[in-house]
Amino acid sequence: MRSSKALLAPLTWDHLWTSYFFLSANLLTIVTLTRGRCGLSKCISRYLLAMAIADLMVLIAIIISTEIKDMYLPVSFLDYTPVCSFIFVLSVDAIDCSVWLTVAFTVDRFIAICLQKLGAKYCTEKTAMMVIMVVYIFSFTLNIGFYFIFEPAETIDDIPLSCIIKSTFYTSPAWMAYDWLRTILTPFIPFVLISLLNTLTIMHITRATRIRRKLLGSRKYGCPCDPETEKRRKSIILLLTISGSFILLWVVNLVYKVFVIFTDGMLFHGDYSNPLTILGESGFMLQCLSSCTNTVIYALAQNKFRAEIAILLKSPFVLASTFIKFCSK
Template sequence: MSWNKSGYDSELDVPSQHDDTNLLKYYLMGIGGMIICCFGNIGNILSIIVLTRRIMRSSTYVYLAALAFCDMLVLVFTMLLLLEDTKVPSDGLSPLYQTYYAFLFPWVHPITITFQVTSIWLTLAFTIDRYIMICHPFKAESMCNRGRAKRVVMCIYLGGIIFNIPRFFEYYTQILSFSVGNSTETMYLIQLTKTGNDKYYKEIVHSWMYLICVCGLPFLLLAILNAFLIRAVHLSRKKGKEINVREKKRNDTTTMLIGVVITFLICQVPALVARMMWAFSTLGKLSRNYHTFSEVSNFLVILNSAINILPYYFFGKKFRKEFWRLFCACFFNKDELKKMTRSLSASEGHRKWSVVSNHVNAMEMNGLFQTLRGSSFKRHKASIDVPLIYSENKSDGSDNNHAEKDANNLTMPTYTGQDARLSPTDWQNINTEKSESPS
């Protein structure tokens, strides 16, 4: 997002030379931008509430919650920057307003840019996380967990602050006093500092560092990884009824993230182009058409920070159910709410059930899975039910004792020797014969 204040009139009390440009800023940014910011903050707050629920226990939702919080901060500070554009151009600015905004801009502007950069990096982070989870599932258990996701989020926030420290030295507020008749007038100007106006600083920070670290490399990786995710979802859906419920749920989440990334690219690419045009040119050569394009691209960036709740809701079935359960309870009766809760709990339980416990030893023989006996275990999603057989040990011949003892003396079939290739049905028949045979 550019918001290059020096590209416009720096003097707050001097009307723009182009009335149509000022009107565009007033209607597009002053009115439209403020409305988008207000509704976007509401949407981001609702997203944070849903994404931080216990049922949303996944590394993906950690990244999305951090992104929603970052977008909320972007919109809050953007509203402060848009205060200038909320005034009708013909009315001018009040002296108090001039003073307030002149001292506010040099600090709010770099803070806003900081959270915008952080938002871009968080989008890249959850895309990489989802790519590993879908395309490299064997690495997902160690790399895609909540603890690692929280550490990555903290590093990204810290990196965003460090990366944008130089921007706090770009602008300053200049105070000019001059006499008009018998009175003294004061003028407040927002000017570039010596550092911000330096040719090499502009080329290094605004051109190459921004292009490589904020736009070029992240946008390229987002496009490539998103293509892999789209292909993975497409191949999975081609299987039709062959895919299980867990894979369908995973595809829903992946589709939701693809929607977020595509929305991000559509809204951010124009701002990238405007930024590069400003960085590689001089202010005197920027035309009025550039300023119009820059305002539209700024509006798209604001829109991107405000509408992420839409792909969450329309593509994320789990998010949508939890959203309705939290905020739309008045539209459901108790039975329907319990049903939705059970559905979400079942999906979470299914995910945990598919993880192989460290206390389980499994062997595959002749296409069948044999699980050693133990007091606590979790069943693997690919395991096959193998029938148990009774031991040949009898107690005292009593029927009642017989049933009770047999229940405690179940043994697993051993697939060795001449019976190694028997099917589970054959083992059941053998088991029945042995149980009915006399001692």
């Protein structure tokens, strides 16, 4: 049986510093989006901010449950079975939130671009906040079952310590059905929805751009004299980069789940010489990486976002320079 620590695979020092880097990047993203100066609509900003918060939760849960605990708190309350079980639930919940918020953002952009009449009512800040709240509540409710799959690895002075998966998790029909349900909801359905909606959106954008080009008499796609086409182009670039990143980084995990289902492999297996285990660990690593890439995507796709990041990075130096000048007078 595999422990919760093994489920969140230990990181090396290089991985630790990488995690801290992405942690800082997500915090910077949250601050930048909160300022609301990136030229994005409030609806889009709410989705991107919620995704950044979910990504931050993933990194915090993983860092707390592995590196900080092992390096700085080898013996602490984090060793209690209820605590380590809850941390695992939070980490899985955060990953699911990140995935389904990506789906929600894809749906929102599909409606805004392809169904403009409906988009006028649906693509609002109020609707975005409601969808985000539903995603967070639903993800936590769905994953709370993981809290009960663990049992203490040992008991000292009537105190349950560490977490190992119960053997019934692999044999009980109820747990098997629960695992099937989670596998279908994440990542199968999101993978299909994102791929389908992106395809339909691209087809619509291509058709609409062709028609608009004929009406405007322009032969160049994205002509500067056509702000509507430019706006759609930037929106679709942001959508496709976020969605495409999700698909690429989750495809290994998807293949792993398919192998487990059709080969009767053991999920969460701890034999690291087993190719299926290596595939599963690689998939988990990449799905965690998907929680760290959005900042880079925003920076590459949005000029105003890059400008806001530069302002935030320069602000401490500007304040220090101002303070030095003031003191030197």
